[in-house]
Amino acid sequence: DAGVIQSPRHEVTEMGQEVTLRCKPISGHNSLFWYRQTMMRGLELLIYFNNNVPIDDSGMPEDRFSAKMPNASFSTLKIQPSEPRDSAVYFCASSPRTGKNIQYFGAGTRLSVL
Amino acid sequence: KQEVTQIPAALSVPEGENLVLNCSFTDSAIYNLQWFRQDPGKGLTSLLLIQSSQREQTSGRLNASLDKSSGRSTLYIAASQPGDSATYLCAIGGGGADGLTFGKGTHLIIQP
Numbered sequence: 001d002a003g004v005i006q007s008p009r010h011e012v013t014e015m016g017q018e019v020t021l022r023c024k025p026i027s028g029h030n031s032l033f034w035y036r037q038t039m040m041r042g043l044e045l046l047i048y049f050n051n052n053v054p055i056d057d058s059g060m061p062e063d064r065f066s067a068k069m070p071n072a073s074f075s076t077l078k079i080q081p082s083e084p085r086d087s088a089v090y091f092c093a094s095s096p097r098t099g100k101n102i103q104y105f106g107a108g109t110r111l112s113v114l
Numbered sequence: 115k116q117e118v119t120q121i122p123a124a125l126s127v128p129e130g131e132n133l134v135l136n137c138s139f140t141d142s143a144i145y146n147l148q149w150f151r152q153d154p155g156k157g158l159t160s161l162l163l164i165q166s167s168q169r170e171q172t173s174g175r176l177n178a179s180l181d182k183s184s185g186r187s188t189l190y191i192a193a194s195q196p197g198d199s200a201t202y203l204c205a206i207g208g209g210g211a212d213g214l215t216f217g218k219g220t221h222l223i224i225q226p
Contacts, residue, residue, distance in 0.1 A: 004157075033213045033214075035213070042218040042219065043205075043214075043216040044216075045213035045214065048213045091157060091158070093158075102148065102160050102163050103160070104160070105158040105159075106157055107156060107157040108156075108157050110155075
């Protein structure tokens with residue numbers, strides 16, 4: 001199995017631009033999580049899906065952030081418009097059932113907003 | 115709201131030593147606890163998962179314990195090696211289909 005696949009690995013953009021991060025979970029996993037990691041705040045849960053349905057988006061910082069999971073094999077996290085304070089590493093993780101089981105993390109997307 | 119604290123924030127020890135990393139959490143109503151390893155610029159690798167009904171888990175030179183009543187977990191690394199150098203993260207899974215609440219990690223350096 002290829003594991004959780006995230007793209008791009010690195011993204012550099014200018015303030016005000018739209019950014020889309022992508023995630024392909026492990027096949028057969030039905031829970032998907034988006035996290036953000038910064039030096040100041042560590043790793044924080046942004047949103048998670050169960051069976052493609054958003055369950056809890058209370059961690060999404062602002063309306064500029066949105067996430068979708070159109071099918072079981074693909075999810076996106078979009079930031080529009082982006083701001084310098086959005087600079088962070090964004091991780092996607094998947095789990096074979098609900099959060100009761102081990103979560104498998106992708107390699108992350110390092111986002112720099114100039 | 116669950117809060118997770120890891121002590122120490124950083125640790126440097128000579129190769130071969132046994133060491134203990136600590137994790138504490140404020141809400142004992144947890145479902146499970148995971149220890150992860152993160153190498154620089156990389157994602158997270160799950161090391162051990164302890165369900166709330168368990169007291170410990172072992173994998174090779176690693177042993178993790180869980181004491182829900184006191185809100186503590188420890189990760190014991192035996193006979194440390196330079197390849198163990200990484201950041202170790204403790205994460206709590208709440209009841210039901212929750213995501214994980216992470217500590218800020220312990221940055222471990224094993225000196226050859």
